[in-house]
Amino acid sequence: MERTAHTWEPKIVAFLCNWCSYAAADLAGVRRLQYPPNVRIVRVPCVGSVSPLFILFALRQGADAVIVSGCSPGDCHYRSGNLYARRRFQVFKNLLHFSGIEEDRVHFAWISAAEAELFVKTMQEVTMRVRILGPLKHLKSS
Amino acid sequence: MPTETIQEIAIKALEGKKVDLVIGFTPGTRPLTIRPAFIDDPSAVKKLVWNDFCAINPAKYLLKHPKRVGIIANGCISRSIVMYIMEKQIERRDIYIIGVPCAGMLDKYKINAFWDKKKKKSLSSESGRVLLSGDGQIREYPRHMLLRQNCLSCRHKNPVIYDILAGKPVDENEQVTDPDIEALEALPTPDRLQYFRSIFSTCKLCYACRNACPICYCPTCFAERPDSQWAGKQADRPDPLAFHLLRAMHCAGRCTDCGACENACPAGIPLTKLTRKLNKDIRLLYHFEAGLNIETPLPFSVYNLEDPQEFMLTEELKKTARVSAV
Numbered sequence: 001m002e003r004t005a006h007t008w009e010p011k012i013v014a015f016l017c018n019w020c021s022y023a024a025a026d027l028a029g030v031r032r033l034q035y036p037p038n039v040r041i042v043r044v045p046c047v048g049s050v051s052p053l054f055i056l057f058a059l060r061q062g063a064d065a066v067i068v069s070g071c072s073p074g075d076c077h078y079r080s081g082n083l084y085a086r087r088r089f090q091v092f093k094n095l096l097h098f099s100g101i102e103e104d105r106v107h108f109a110w111i112s113a114a115e116a117e118l119f120v121k122t123m124q125e126v127t128m129r130v131r132i133l134g135p136l137k138h139l140k141s142s
Numbered sequence: 143m144p145t146e147t148i149q150e151i152a153i154k155a156l157e158g159k160k161v162d163l164v165i166g167f168t169p170g171t172r173p174l175t176i177r178p179a180f181i182d183d184p185s186a187v188k189k190l191v192w193n194d195f196c197a198i199n200p201a202k203y204l205l206k207h208p209k210r211v212g213i214i215a216n217g218c219i220s221r222s223i224v225m226y227i228m229e230k231q232i233e234r235r236d237i238y239i240i241g242v243p244c245a246g247m248l249d250k251y252k253i254n255a256f257w258d259k260k261k262k263k264s265l266s267s268e269s270g271r272v273l274l275s276g277d278g279q280i281r282e283y284p285r286h287m288l289l290r291q292n293c294l295s296c297r298h299k300n301p302v303i304y305d306i307l308a309g310k311p312v313d314e315n316e317q318v319t320d321p322d323i324e325a326l327e328a329l330p331t332p333d334r335l336q337y338f339r340s341i342f343s344t345c346k347l348c349y350a351c352r353n354a355c356p357i358c359y360c361p362t363c364f365a366e367r368p369d370s371q372w373a374g375k376q377a378d379r380p381d382p383l384a385f386h387l388l389r390a391m392h393c394a395g396r397c398t399d400c401g402a403c404e405n406a407c408p409a410g411i412p413l414t415k416l417t418r419k420l421n422k423d424i425r426l427l428y429h430f431e432a433g434l435n436i437e438t439p440l441p442f443s444v445y446n447l448e449d450p451q452e453f454m455l456t457e458e459l460k461k462t463a464r465v466s467a468v
Contacts (some may be wrong), residue, residue: 008450011212033145040143052387052388053364053370053372053388053393055385056372056384056388057360057370057372060374060384061274067455069456073447073451074447080445082445082450083445084442084445086260086449086454087427087428087442087444087445088439088442089453090427090449090450090451090453091394091395091420091424091427092391092393094419094423095387095390095391095394095416095419095420095423096312096387097331098326098327098334098416098419099334099335099338099383099387099416100332100334100335100336100338100339101335102331103331107454107455108454109158109454109455109456110451110454110456110457112459118456119458121459122455122459125455125459126455138294138339138378138380139188139380139384140334140380141374141376141379141380141381
């Protein structure tokens with residue numbers, strides 16, 4: 001089958017913390033809330049364990065965007081993992097944007113376990129923004 | 143003159159058995175270059191110099207010689223030493239720091255741009271002027287035209303930690319900014335992408351920058367992991383950009399802006415663009431500069447409940463009421 005421009009769909013990798021954001025995604029599924037199938041979920045114990053290495057690796061392996069989502073400050077299952085992550089992500093996002101990667105390709109979010117609608121809206125928003133940006137070509141390793 | 147003072151201090155330290163080794167600088171094999179010097183005997187102290195090209199960071203050698211060693215250190219080198227003490231790589235009492243106030247180091251690429259590499263014979267500098275002579279001519283330049291970029295925006299010229307100071311302290315300018323970084327930040331994103339792709343197009347992943355960097359001392363670097371391939375090894379792919387971005391992140395909040403990376407790069411890549419951008423962000427966001435104080439914790443080792451989070455997408459969505467706050 002011939003692939004033309006309008007058959008391209010963004011591939012978005014979502015690193016979701018097990019206790020909050022992954023639970024929100026699970027709740028969205030249980031409640032049959034529709035969210036874009038472009039999102040591929042990777043469950044992590046805590047966003048504090050998400051390293052810039054993972055984010056850049058996902059972009060190099062073909063993801064057009066990455067979103068990392070965890071518990072909101074104060075609610076981290078491990079008390080403060082998300083608080084350390086917040087600093088790391090702010091600096092990394094600035095660095096990626098500075099190096100020429102569009103801002104809308106790397107996102108960070110706080111989504112708690114009960115916020116299934118917020119999860120759906122966030123995924124819809126990211127997918128829409130990345131669809132406008134187009135595929136990420138210059139980081140692919142092959 | 144700094145060189146003579148340093149030599150006197152080094153002789154006294156070696157003869158008085160205060161140290162077994164003094165690490166400093168000695169002229170390189172080609173004009174206008176420098177090499178590290180390892181002086182273990184008072185008779186060899188005459189090799190030590192301090193000139194306009196001392197752009198390597200000899201603090202890195204402290205990792206191999208952590209005891210009873212003297213080291214020549216200006217502002218950025220002394221800050222690297224503070225980082226080693228903080229990160230428990232060396233003990234303060236084991237080293238004898240010979241502090242040198244620094245007027246900045248000259249940029250060999252800027253000099254070559256003004257003067258054909260083959261023609262220049264010698265260089266001398268005095269209070270704000272640099273004189274290049276060779277091929278029967280002498281030309282004069284104001285010092286700031288030939289300084290390295292990170293020396294132009296240096297906020298700590300005097301050593302922050304020392305046992306003895308080899309010279310009078312110089313004036314600091316804590317308000318200095320990085321105009322080239324600000325110019326890059328003001329460009330549209332595609333233009334910045336073009337800029338970084340072009341400067342990293344000559345990167346061959348030789349890792350000289352990482353090897354020269356004092357703060358990069360992991361026994362197994364992330365780039366050498368064959369199992370995970372975080373950055374890749376192919377120089378004609380986007381791998382160099384990935385390597386430099388990730389290395390910059392590993393040095394974020396720890397880099398003392400010595401510019402040894404840029405000095406070591408055989409391809410002349412302006413690596414301090416990334417490091418100075420990160421240092422600027424961390425200074426503005428978390429009011430932190432690396433290597434000034436042994437007591438202050440590193441920015442990524444701590445958090446503040448009030449840390450900014452406007453960059454988070456869910457904060458943006460809640461604020462613009464695209465979604466109701468739960």
